[in-house]
Amino acid sequence: MIEKALKGEPRYWAWIFFLLSIIGVGFGCYLYQLSYGLGVTGMSRDVSWGVYIAQFTYLVGVAASAVMLVIPMYLHHFKKYAKVVIFGEFLAIAAVTMCLLFIIVDIGQPARVLNVVLHPTPRSILFWDMVVLNGYLIINIIVGWNTLLADKKGVPTPGWVKPFIYLSIPWAISIHTVTAFLYAGLPGRHLWLTAVMAPRFLASAFASGPALLTLLLLLVRRFSKFDAGFDAFQTLAKTICYAMIINVFLLLMEFFTAYYSHIPGHIHGLEYLFFGLHGYDNLVPFMWTSAILGVIGIFLLLVPKLRMRYDLLAVGCGAIFLGTYIDKGVGLVLGGFVPNPFEGVTQYYPTFPELMITLAIWGIGALILTILYKIAISVREETA
Amino acid sequence: MSMDRREFIKIAGLTSLFGAGASGAFQLLEPGVLDASTHEEHGHGDAAHGQAEEQASGPKVRWAMIVDVRKCEDPEVVKRIVKACHTAHNVPDFGNPKDEVKWIWADTYEHAFTDSANEFMDKGIEHLPFLLLCNHCDDPPCVRVCPTKATFKRPDGIVAMDYHRCIGCRFCMAGCPYGSRSFNWRDPRTVLKGKPPNPDFPTRVRGVVEKCNFCVERIWKGLQPACVEAAPNVLTFGNLADPNSNVRQILRTRVSMRRKPELGTKPSVFYLV
Numbered sequence: 001m002i003e004k005a006l007k008g009e010p011r012y013w014a015w016i017f018f019l020l021s022i023i024g025v026g027f028g029c030y031l032y033q034l035s036y037g038l039g040v041t042g043m044s045r046d047v048s049w050g051v052y053i054a055q056f057t058y059l060v061g062v063a064a065s066a067v068m069l070v071i072p073m074y075l076h077h078f079k080k081y082a083k084v085v086i087f088g089e090f091l092a093i094a095a096v097t098m099c100l101l102f103i104i105v106d107i108g109q110p111a112r113v114l115n116v117v118l119h120p121t122p123r124s125i126l127f128w129d130m131v132v133l134n135g136y137l138i139i140n141i142i143v144g145w146n147t148l149l150a151d152k153k154g155v156p157t158p159g160w161v162k163p164f165i166y167l168s169i170p171w172a173i174s175i176h177t178v179t180a181f182l183y184a185g186l187p188g189r190h191l192w193l194t195a196v197m198a199p200r201f202l203a204s205a206f207a208s209g210p211a212l213l214t215l216l217l218l219l220v221r222r223f224s225k226f227d228a229g230f231d232a233f234q235t236l237a238k239t240i241c242y243a244m245i246i247n248v249f250l251l252l253m254e255f256f257t258a259y260y261s262h263i264p265g266h267i268h269g270l271e272y273l274f275f276g277l278h279g280y281d282n283l284v285p286f287m288w289t290s291a292i293l294g295v296i297g298i299f300l301l302l303v304p305k306l307r308m309r310y311d312l313l314a315v316g317c318g319a320i321f322l323g324t325y326i327d328k329g330v331g332l333v334l335g336g337f338v339p340n341p342f343e344g345v346t347q348y349y350p351t352f353p354e355l356m357i358t359l360a361i362w363g364i365g366a367l368i369l370t371i372l373y374k375i376a377i378s379v380r381e382e383t384a
Numbered sequence: 385m386s387m388d389r390r391e392f393i394k395i396a397g398l399t400s401l402f403g404a405g406a407s408g409a410f411q412l413l414e415p416g417v418l419d420a421s422t423h424e425e426h427g428h429g430d431a432a433h434g435q436a437e438e439q440a441s442g443p444k445v446r447w448a449m450i451v452d453v454r455k456c457e458d459p460e461v462v463k464r465i466v467k468a469c470h471t472a473h474n475v476p477d478f479g480n481p482k483d484e485v486k487w488i489w490a491d492t493y494e495h496a497f498t499d500s501a502n503e504f505m506d507k508g509i510e511h512l513p514f515l516l517l518c519n520h521c522d523d524p525p526c527v528r529v530c531p532t533k534a535t536f537k538r539p540d541g542i543v544a545m546d547y548h549r550c551i552g553c554r555f556c557m558a559g560c561p562y563g564s565r566s567f568n569w570r571d572p573r574t575v576l577k578g579k580p581p582n583p584d585f586p587t588r589v590r591g592v593v594e595k596c597n598f599c600v601e602r603i604w605k606g607l608q609p610a611c612v613e614a615a616p617n618v619l620t621f622g623n624l625a626d627p628n629s630n631v632r633q634i635l636r637t638r639v640s641m642r643r644k645p646e647l648g649t650k651p652s653v654f655y656l657v
Contacts, residue, residue: 036570036571036590037568037569037570037571037590037591038552038567038569038590038591039482039483039569039570039590041569042482043569044481044482044483044484044569045481045482045484045485045486045557045563045566045567046563048554048557048558048567049554049558103553106553106554107551107552107553107591108550108551108552108553108554108567108568108590108591108592108593109550109551109552109589109591109592110551112532112549112550112551112552113551115531115532115534115549115551116531116532116551118532119532119533119549121530121531121532121533123528124528124529124530124531124555125529126529126531126553126555127531130531182555183558185529186525186529186558186559186561187525187559187561187644187647187648187649188525188560188561188562188644188647189558189561265498265499336558337558340563341498341560341561341562341563342491342495342496342498342563343494343495343498344495346481
């Protein structure tokens with residue numbers, strides 16, 4: 001099937017070469033980082049994780065969201081997702097690959113990364129994160145590829161794939177739960193030390209991932225003959241909307257706990273993000289943008305008349321994608337670090353090489369996604 | 385106030401015996417293994433038996449440090465202590481806060497004891513420099529989160545680093561509630577040029593985490609930590625497990641504080657105010 005990725009219009013190739021050029025620039029920056037060290041980034045002793053780990057955290061959510069299609073399709077036989085679920089699985093493959101790449105570029109000694117496998121440490125959550133992420137990647141490759149292969153041949157998905165499909169459901173939950181545990185179990189980091197971290201991660205994931213998927217399917221609908229179908233779009237939009245409402249609800253819980261208990265340490269993280277702490281407020285405009293985008297997104301997807309218009313559906317999904325991205329891909333990591341263990345404030349600004357490397361990894365994700373979607377669309381167009 | 389030299393050498397000798405007999409410095413060892421291995425020294429005693437006995441009595445060595453804060457008032461004292469440590473361990477000085485690496489440094493009471501500060505505080509305390517270093521916690525969160533066991537707790541309580549094992553994920557930095565760890569964002573050797581590095585301690589490479597190691601390499605030889613040697617009247621180093629030790633005597637007679645006790649990490653660095 002892979003040959004289908006090698007045939008395309010000039011527009012397709014232009015896009016591929018555009019992505020390759022971004023990847024090339026980022027790769028150059030990565031070589032620079034390898035030779036100089038992580039000193040090329042804006043990270044410091046106080047803010048020791050930055051944009052890389054933030055992207056990783058966000059993309060784990062995008063990857064986990066495939067389950068929002070797999071559950072209706074395979075547990076409830078919701079046939080309207082039959083042609084769409086593969087796109088969710090391929091998005092998961094691209095997202096997990098990006099997650100793993102973000103870990104690699106964030107590590108100070110990438111050549112030693114196998115130490116995690118050579119010296120397995122079950123008490124470290126990072127060990128389990130490695131296990132669940134790689135497992136999820138393999139499961140999705142197995143399921144996605146074989147489903148598409150069966151589609152192409154016009155036969156039902158082979159029986160041996162079924163157990164993997166069912167396994168992918170709890171596994172998807174596990175990847176984001178374990179990623180939340182990376183943060184939630186750390187003493188002295190008040191913003192992260194919260195029991196709703198994992199539930200909130202899942203809620204925001206089930207909003208942001210399907211929102212991205214909807215945007216991608218709208219693009220596919222526009223640029224190819226494949227249409228996911230009105231009903232599939234509407235159901236996806238409802239999933240996104242409810243997940244986002246739960247996400248906002250859980251965020252409000254955090255505000256209540258911090259501000260009603262009035263414990264200074266618990267307030268500081270939220271204060272820094274949303275109001276500014278001791279005059280440091282570089283994230284305040286971002287966090288309020290995120291909050292406003294979340295509300296706009298919920299409104300557009302909640303009201304049926306608005307949701308049914310494809311343009312407003314796109315705006316709503318875009319708002320939620322961007323809103324959750326700012327919240328988790330920017331605010332979460334920095335909010336935990338910036339009021340530091342000495343109750344001081346060290347702000348963080350990513351550097352140019354850091355941003356280019358980040359962009360390149362998104363480029364690699366987009367490239368993987370483009371190729372996989374190209375194959376899937378070609379198969380769909382043939383069998384349509 | 386410094387430790388009795390005989391006692392010190394006795395303990396140090398015991399720890400180095402253990403170090404030579406154990407199966408490698410980076411193996412994670414539970415409390416009790418120390419005694420098991422000393423049992424073996426005396427005629428290959430049954431290890432399980434040794435461990436059972438150990439659990440009843442607790443470890444024989446538990447290193448700890450006491451900082452007498454009032455004696456740090458002179459900025460020269462702090463400078464001398466920091467310099468002694470950083471010279472002994474080839475700690476790089478990049479001259480900027482972003483790339484900063486430090487093992488021991490001074491900060492205010494308010495920053496060191498974030499939950500205990502109050503606005504009506506004794507002005508005398510407010511301006512004292514509090515020496516901060518790795519707390520060598522009894523229950524260290526950094527050890528818990530490390531995915532490769534590059535940071536580990538020795539049976540004598542020292543939280544140590546294996547620079548060759550560290551992958552530079554910096555999870556330990558996120559895990560440490562005391563901000564005691566530094567990362568080599570850049571090649572630390574570049575700023576050691578010109579100064580002769582201390583040949584007795586390895587320099588690091590970029591991309592690994594480092595921190596105070598309670599001068600484990602000096603204790604091995606029966607010496608006091610470099611900072612204690614630089615200011616023996618300010619810092620006291622000793623064995624917490626021995627009820628008659630210098631540190632236990634001080635802690636019995638003086639009011640002491642530990643940083644962030646509510647987190648349950650049980651630091652081994654105590655402050656006298």
